[in-house]
Amino acid sequence: MLALAYDRSAFYRRTFDAAGFHPRDLHSLGDIERLPMIDKQTVLDNLSDMCTRSTNGKDVDFGSTGGTSGKPLHFYLDAGRSYIEYAYLTSTWERAGYRLGMPMAVLRGRIVRSDRNGFLHEYDPILRHHYYSNFHLNDENMERYLGHLRGIGPCMFHAYPSSAHAFAKFILANDASGPGNVRGVLLESENVYADQLADIEKAFGARVLAAYGHSEKTILAAQCEYSRNYHVWPTYGYFELVDSGGKSIREAEQEGEIVGTGFINTVVPFIRYRTGDYATYVGEHCEACGREHTIIRDVKGRWPQGGLIAADGSVVSMTTLNVHDDTFRSIREYQFHQSTPGKAVLCVIPTTSLDEDEQRRIIANMNKRLQGQVVLDLEIRTELLKTARGKQPRVIQKGARETGPAQ
Numbered sequence: 001m002l003a004l005a006y007d008r009s010a011f012y013r014r015t016f017d018a019a020g021f022h023p024r025d026l027h028s029l030g031d032i033e034r035l036p037m038i039d040k041q042t043v044l045d046n047l048s049d050m051c052t053r054s055t056n057g058k059d060v061d062f063g064s065t066g067g068t069s070g071k072p073l074h075f076y077l078d079a080g081r082s083y084i085e086y087a088y089l090t091s092t093w094e095r096a097g098y099r100l101g102m103p104m105a106v107l108r109g110r111i112v113r114s115d116r117n118g119f120l121h122e123y124d125p126i127l128r129h130h131y132y133s134n135f136h137l138n139d140e141n142m143e144r145y146l147g148h149l150r151g152i153g154p155c156m157f158h159a160y161p162s163s164a165h166a167f168a169k170f171i172l173a174n175d176a177s178g179p180g181n182v183r184g185v186l187l188e189s190e191n192v193y194a195d196q197l198a199d200i201e202k203a204f205g206a207r208v209l210a211a212y213g214h215s216e217k218t219i220l221a222a223q224c225e226y227s228r229n230y231h232v233w234p235t236y237g238y239f240e241l242v243d244s245g246g247k248s249i250r251e252a253e254q255e256g257e258i259v260g261t262g263f264i265n266t267v268v269p270f271i272r273y274r275t276g277d278y279a280t281y282v283g284e285h286c287e288a289c290g291r292e293h294t295i296i297r298d299v300k301g302r303w304p305q306g307g308l309i310a311a312d313g314s315v316v317s318m319t320t321l322n323v324h325d326d327t328f329r330s331i332r333e334y335q336f337h338q339s340t341p342g343k344a345v346l347c348v349i350p351t352t353s354l355d356e357d358e359q360r361r362i363i364a365n366m367n368k369r370l371q372g373q374v375v376l377d378l379e380i381r382t383e384l385l386k387t388a389r390g391k392q393p394r395v396i397q398k399g400a401r402e403t404g405p406a407q
C-alpha cells in the first residue's frame, strides 16, 4: 500500500519525500512511524491529489461518512471491494453463530417502505435480509416486527445498538420470552453500553457480538467469542493506537486514538489515518481463543457520543452514567439533551406511564449520581432524536462540537 501510494499519488509522493521516507525503507512495522499521520481535514484538503488513479472509471465508487452537524467526508474506493468486505463481515458474524445463507433480521437505518397493510418490511431474497424500519420503533410496529421475525426460522439479528436495545426493552416489557429463533445479535456503528448489552442478551437469549468499523475502511475489529474484548483483523488494515501527543501506545490499560492504514481501498489510500475513534489497549495475545491479534476494549466511536458537560467544562462520560440499579425500571429508552454546560434534560420514553412520584425518584437518583456537576430535568417523550442514518445517540449536544458517525 505504501509503494502504491508513493508511485501513484502526488500527495503521498510529496509527504513521503518530505519525511525522507521511501517504501523500500520499511523493514519492520515500527518504521511506519516515520511517516506523518493524516486526518479527516487532510482528506478534505487533498482528496484529488491523494487518488492513485482516475476516479471516472466504473471500477471506482464514491464513498462518504455521515454526519449530523459535522462536515461529511467524501472519498473514493474500489468498486470491487464489496466481496472482500463481505468475507470479513461474514467470518466476523460466524463468531456469533452466523452461517452463510442464514436469514438476517436487520434494524439499521434503512429507509423501508410499508407494504399495503402498513407493515414496514422489505426482503432481499439474495442476501436473505429482512429489513424493518428502525425509524418507527413504536409498540405497534415492534409487535408486528416481532411476530414476523418469529416466522423466519433460525436467523441473526443485525442492528444498531440503540435500535436493538429499544426492541429488547419492548420484548422485556411485553413478553418475557424472546423470539426464540435468533441465534445471535450483531451490533455495529454506535457505542455499545453495558446496560444495553445486558438487556439485549436477556431479551433475545442469544449471543451478542459487537464489531467496530468505519466507512474509510482502515480498521475492522470484533469481539472475541469468549470475552468482551475486540480483536483487530490484521489483514484488513494496520492498526495503531496513539496518545494525545501522537506517540504509539504499547502498554495495557492505556487509552488512545485509533490510527489506521487500510489495505482495502486502493483508490484513495488512507495511510496512518487518525480515525477520531478511541479504544483501550489490552495486548497482542488472547488467552481465551488463542488469536495472536491486537486486542482492544472500550471502543468509543466518533459518532455523536461524548458525555455531559459540567458547569466547570469537564466531561461526565456516559460510562459513569451507566445505570445498573433500578433507577430506569419504568423507562424504555432515554437520551440526554444538553445546550448549556451544567444543565441537561433527560428525555425518556416510559414503559407504561410515569406518575409524579416515579418521575421525582428518577431525577433524584440521577442527580445524586451526577453529584451536582450536571443538574437534570425530566421530559417525557414518545420518540427520541435519531440521526439521518437512523442512529440514536445517547447524548445530544446542541451547538457543541461533533463529528460525523461512521458507516
Ligand SMILES: [Zn+2]
Pocket (backbone or CB within 6 Å): 224, 225, 226, 227, 231, 286, 287, 288, 289, 290, 291
Ligand atoms: Zn479471543
